[in-house]
Amino acid sequence: MKTSFSLRRHVAWIVVACSCVATGAAIAADADKFPSRPVKIVVPTAPGGSIDTTARILAEKLLEVWGQPVVVENRPGASMMIGAEAVARAQPDGYTLMVVHDGAMAINPAVYKTLRYQPGKDFVSISLINSIPLVLLANPSLKANTAKDLITLARQRPGALNHANGGPGTLLPSQLFKAMAGIEYLEVPYKGAALALASTIAGDTQITIADLASASGFIKSGRLRPIGIASSERSRAFPDLPTIAEEGVAGYQADMWVGAFAPVGTPQAIVDKIGQDIRRVLEEPAVRTKMEALYMTPVGSTGAELASIMARDTLRWSKLAKERNLEIEQ
Structure with a gap:
């Protein structure tokens, strides 16, 4: 009996292990084929702003890389919360992404008493895109x-x-x-x-x-x-304009960054492929020229680097909000 039980347990573990290997292989195969249909990029602001412009520059080039339509969908409202919540609840398969700035991902959590999404839990970071x-x-x-x-x-x-x-x-x-x-x-x-x-x-x-x-x-x-x-360095576009820090507010620095995110649960292999393709696009001279003409600095990163920046900035802004007694009712 004891030998029979041990054998059954051993066989069960082999079945589980084989299942995990098969699942991993299937996900990797899906990533190799990704995307096999149109991809949607949600922008949680109205058309025409910096986030929207960034997303459309990116979408145009990803279309060339992927050979599939990349559609930008604007979902503005409630300080970007409407669009962010929609993406947080989307199917985590890589076909719904979000391009957004630090306001939604690092500042909203610092000032809103209640937030219908949690940046660190509901999303997986893919890559930085630019800083402005x-x-x-x-x-x-x-x-x-x-x-x-x-x-x-x-x-x-x-x-x-x-x-x-x-x-x-x-x-x-x-x-x-x-x-x-x-x-x-x-x-x-x-x-x-x-x-x-x-x-x-x-x-x-x-x-x-x-x-x-x-x-x-x-x-x-x-x-x-x-x-x-507001940056720590002068803008190349306006080299004669001093920084706020130079004007007597030593240490003052505030930049805006724009990044790409996917719903949590998106397979890591697909996240990695999207991130690699975004970084590849950001290295293209035509993309860099277009962004720099709009005073944007292309900045690719790994997902882990973006997550670290987001966590750092959330801590910074949360500390300030507490010191200044800032809280916004939704």
Whole structure:
């Protein structure tokens, strides 16, 4: 009896092991054939912004690599939560992806009391795509040509200035600036960067923070005045524009990054293939030229590197939100 039981157990383990090997082989084969049908990239913002532009540049080239349609679907609303939640609940097979910036993945968790998705649990990181500098902008009528001028003005007129924020992605960089500069001004929330920019252009608000890709046209037309780069280094596109750190706020730095994600549970072999293909596309001179012309810096990465950056930034912004007592009701 004892020998018979041991034999049955041994046979059972062999069956399980063979099943695992077969499953692994099947997944690897699926990855080799991926994609065999159209792929959807969800963008949780309206058409025309930096995330949307990034996704469309990527989709165009992935079509060439994969030989399958790559469709960009815009699912805006609720500070990117609607689109992010849709992807989190999608079938984890590699055919639904998300291109999104750090606002949804590192900042929303820091400020929203409840969030219908959990970036670290509901998604698998695929690759960074690019980084885009943030820029502090002023209405041309404001008597401030630099971040230092703005700080002086804010100290002379505490609470008199107001900042148009297009959501948590610019709210927290603004809050960081105020905390590090030792100033205060009013935060005026808008539903998206486009409305925040329009507000400052119209003079309804005096200042705003936006990504350089979205703001560059308004800067060139003179409708907005750039007064400080939020990055740790000056922009090559505007080399004469000092960083905020250079203007007396030592250590200030806030960049925007855009990355690619898939629903958790997506087979790792497929995630790896998508990541490899994205990094391959980002190395193409035509793609780099197109992104750099839009003030984006192409930056590929492994999924693990993106996950590490996301965790680091979530910790940073969560600490600031707690210090500033920032909490947004959904």
